[in-house]
Amino acid sequence: MGNKTVSDFIVTENIKLNDTNYLLRLKAPDPLPIIRPGQFVNIEVKNTSEIFLRRPFSVFEMDYDKNILSVIIKILGRGSKKLTEVIAGDTISLIYPLGRHFTYPGKGERILAVGGGSGLAPMLFLAKESGLPAENVDLLIGARSASDHIDVNAYSQYGSLNFTSEDGTLGTKGFVTHHPLFTDNLKNYDKVYACGPEGMMKAVAREARKAGVNCEVSLENLMACGFGVCLCCIEPTVKGNLCVCTEGPVFNINELKWQI
Amino acid sequence: MGNKTVSDFIVTENIKLNDTNYLLRLKAPDPLPIIRPGQFVNIEVKNTSEIFLRRPFSVFEMDYDKNILSVIIKILGRGSKKLTEVIAGDTISLIYPLGRHFTYPGKGERILAVGGGSGLAPMLFLAKESGLPAENVDLLIGARSASDHIDVNAYSQYGSLNFTSEDGTLGTKGFVTHHPLFTDNLKNYDKVYACGPEGMMKAVAREARKAGVNCEVSLENLMACGFGVCLCCIEPTVKGNLCVCTEGPVFNINELKWQI
Amino acid sequence: MADLRIDIHDLQLKNPVMLASGTCGYAEEINEFFDVSELGGIFLKGLTLHNRDGNLYPRMAETPSGMLNAVGLQNKGIDYFINNIYPRIKHYNTPLIINVNGSTVEDYIELTEKVNELDKIPAIELNISCPNVKEGGMAFGITCPGAEAVTREVRRVYDKTLIVKLSPNVTDVSEIAKAVEGQGADSVSLVNTFVGMAIDAEKRKPLLSTITGGLSGPAIKPIALRMVWQVAKAVKIPVVAMGGIMNATDAVEFILAGATAVQVGTALFKNPLIPLQIIEGLNGYLDRHRMDSVKELVGSLQV
Amino acid sequence: MADLRIDIHDLQLKNPVMLASGTCGYAEEINEFFDVSELGGIFLKGLTLHNRDGNLYPRMAETPSGMLNAVGLQNKGIDYFINNIYPRIKHYNTPLIINVNGSTVEDYIELTEKVNELDKIPAIELNISCPNVKEGGMAFGITCPGAEAVTREVRRVYDKTLIVKLSPNVTDVSEIAKAVEGQGADSVSLVNTFVGMAIDAEKRKPLLSTITGGLSGPAIKPIALRMVWQVAKAVKIPVVAMGGIMNATDAVEFILAGATAVQVGTALFKNPLIPLQIIEGLNGYLDRHRMDSVKELVGSLQV
């Protein structure tokens, strides 16, 4: 028996980060288990007739002292929208902990963590938890425009911050793979991690493979259950169709059958 | 074309009257049409996955100056519960005006208006609108216990207030038909009006028929549409099955096929 | 502003958004809310040869994302309609279609003959799929021979556009569609309601007087959509789709799946203005997708 | 505290609340949340003779009060199950039932023979109603001859409790139920999913890789309830019910309609603890209605 739980959390804070991103801090009723970067929770969307299933979100922060788990929610559709409307004091049901975390870097390794869109949270969490000195960690955050970026300055203590924007309003103009970190010295990293839109992750994976750098990505396949029973979230891999919710969401790109 | 409307109203007040009754004041976006006692509105229940159809509620008050329509909602099940949770500023969709009103009393007539449970609102509205001096109007309100009664003292200006409670904690002990107004001098009235639980209305109808007094009741049949198209709300009458939502909810008891 | 006009056989619609039979009365009730001339068409409440009281109360039960009804075709009969209702509504500037119901083939024929005389009724919808009546109704619609027999006989006496309304309570709806197409139906409409049931657990009794009733609303949309898709592939005649359509996106989905037009039913109970919202939304959709006519949308699902 | 024990033929259940095949993996995944020994029984994820990769992604679409799936019976085959999974789960103190799937009658037989050897598997559920596979599957379940053939042949080689799982995608489910009863089925379970479809209107493409999929969840409950009611009246063998059961009230409704036991499926995705809540709620219901045993509830609907 059991190391997975379904519980009602209490919303302690709902902070608007920018037009489409919200940070929810959620207090657990019972002591939280250890949860690592890449792992996720499946959140119930209440008070709407349109949503039937839960919605999965990566864990962004764990505060074991206060028993608080945080997620960053980007508004994509109706469910994520509804979740950004909760207010402090509301209860919200989570299934947790779900999925497998990123492989932690070895001592002294250099890593690049690339996040975009709804994939930012686990990258920030990873930077924080990597156990590496800040100079060994490069964070690269891509967005469409400066206004789509959120304030991540606090993370400069965990790594160097780098940005791209498609319109050039913040950081390098273009996609993440147009950034000098990719074009100039990708080989210098021991590991590249990525989470974000599929197109972005595939581009990152392509570059990493070309450079021969170990690369892990966190997939965001559609999920019904989140704990391995429905077989809806599968991803073709060298070991056959695997469930992203239990065998992932983190995969080494060499396991995937991506045409890159 | 058209004297029925679907509009989003703004909740201006939600006042808790007692444990299970709430008064909602709703501001219309456009000038309200004349609405009379017995007529109702069909209210959408939002933000819940359990409710599919609207819920009908009698109009309790009309404030044409402020363009505000009020209803009293008694918590019966999931929909009525949800509606009592709205807060000032929320929007709420109403279909209106629906149904037929009570026949107004003639000049100088004496009337008895009997309300119980969710049927109180139209009786209070009728007392206010009857156009009769207060001494010609007797209001009789029945409930299970004193705590189920709501404060109607303001209505003493429109009629004399009388109460029954099943446990004797307020007014006469028993059902409304046990009240002296029924047992002693029912014949003195020109009209008896009733709205409330079916059992109560049938008891009132039985006494009125016995006393030979004209009697109108307002039925609360289950409704899908509220405006005469689904034919779900029917009541057997001497003219065949009639829609309560368009041919009622107010019926003269002589039209009904009640076994009383 | 795309061209929303589309035809169902001889029936020319100004747009493909119509109202479903039994959910819009005799059009007057909806005309209380807006000018029904804006609609593509209106399928009037089902009529029978003679007055029917319908089933006993209660006739309705709410279900998850839907409802059950057990109205049982309450109506005053065709003669009452012709004499009392028709004169009041025939001026509406939109096709009024009569939903024709019978217990026997003879009933259907007699009724259709009367309807054939009505100038302003350009089409009928042959309802062989009502689950809420004891005799006839759905019985004709769930077997090919039954569906063929009614269609054939009605076709003989009816000159205008003949739409046959199919039951979803069958193993293979496309077979029934092909069967009625073979007998001269000009169009098929689907789906009618699914036979369902609701129980009051505390009272340990059915919620409907008739025990079972017809399920409608968004709950059935995925099944209706699949059936429309199957039927549209199976027949050459135009398909009129319904089943849980609540907004323009739903309507687009059915048209993509092969429907020439759609009917809005239960959605009206939630909000009688929904058909207007759908017309507007459909227009916006076509503009956004750079289509000049809704005809381009019909059956254009990419599979 | 009422007596919740009830039997399905030789299968003794400690309570009538079981998990539906394909929604609870091989029990271990649910055991992560609570001790599965508390359950009446568990229907394991459908197995086939050989490994199946299942259908392509995407396999899932959310619908009003429900979902579509197109998993396509992904599983590693019976031998893998026997060697790798069975040893890990056979100690669970609740009946584990294997959901048996084939493309041909021979497949079903071969698979059943292997399952017959497994000591700790007291029953099988013969799935002749999977809508998500190209061959076999539902094809057997939608005609009486098909359903009879598989049941008859499997019955020959299987000694323990044989439950046949019926498809709701038929005109008359009670006929199929009677047909399999006639061939020696010990019980029938219903409903499997309804064939449905979902479309991405903006992309003008189906949402599922397979175009159509199986609809489950509360949306289908009213139809499932009606079918269980019809089947329970038509057969003498016990009926196991499923279709949108989300809480104890839903379970009570199915039992009132004639089910001996229920399966919880899609509800697990919303909350894997729901089966425990149902057991508790059922208990409370029986106490409130002064029934000593759940057996008194079975089929006790007052009509």
Ligand SMILES: Cc1cc2nc3c(=O)[nH]c(=O)nc-3n(C[C@H](O)[C@H](O)[C@H](O)COP(=O)(O)OP(=O)(O)OC[C@H]3O[C@@H](n4cnc5c(N)ncnc54)[C@H](O)[C@@H]3O)c2cc1C
């Ligand atoms: C393991 C995992 C971790 C995730 N972590 C985060 C996170 O930390 N922050 C965050 O904001 N989001 C995260 N997501 C994505 C998030 O789950 C989706 O944005 C959300 O489910 C969308 O729900 P919705 O109701 O708003 O969208 P819907 O209204 O259901 O859909 C809107 C559109 O988005 C598409 N869509 C819906 N869900 C997904 C999905 N999972 N992947 C791709 N497209 C989808 C739909 O097909 C549709 O086109 C994660 C997803 C997974 C699987």
Ligand SMILES: Cc1cc2nc3c(=O)[nH]c(=O)nc-3n(C[C@H](O)[C@H](O)[C@H](O)COP(=O)(O)OP(=O)(O)OC[C@H]3O[C@@H](n4cnc5c(N)ncnc54)[C@H](O)[C@@H]3O)c2cc1C
């Ligand atoms: C014309 C009309 C005027 C009304 N006026 C008022 C009013 O002014 N104030 C007020 O509080 N209520 C009024 N009602 C009753 C109100 O509509 C119901 O209480 C409400 O619809 C119940 O919804 P629910 O979701 O809370 O109950 P549900 O959860 O749907 O049902 C709870 C229980 O109540 C029963 N029930 C539901 N609706 C009705 C109904 N209409 N009649 C009888 N039993 C029902 C159900 O069968 C069930 O047993 C009126 C009803 C009608 C038809």
Ligand SMILES: Cc1cc2nc3c(=O)[nH]c(=O)nc-3n(C[C@H](O)[C@H](O)[C@H](O)COP(=O)(O)O)c2cc1C
């Ligand atoms: C209350 C009600 C009454 C209906 N009456 C009829 C009818 O008289 N004739 C008919 O062909 N269909 C009738 N129907 C079926 C609808 O026309 C439509 O086929 C069905 O409701 C599915 O569409 P929807 O989900 O949009 O409502 C009725 C449906 C409802 C809900």
Ligand SMILES: Cc1cc2nc3c(=O)[nH]c(=O)nc-3n(C[C@H](O)[C@H](O)[C@H](O)COP(=O)(O)O)c2cc1C
């Ligand atoms: C994702 C998913 C997978 C399923 N897989 C199977 C299966 O392998 N075998 C089977 O007999 N039924 C399968 N089913 C059907 C369920 O067992 C059940 O019959 C159906 O979902 C209706 O019940 P529900 O509404 O409670 O989910 C599956 C259902 C879902 C949602």
Ligand code: FES
């Ligand atoms: S989401 Fe159900 S198995 Fe992964």
Ligand code: FES
């Ligand atoms: S509620 Fe629809 S006709 Fe009265």
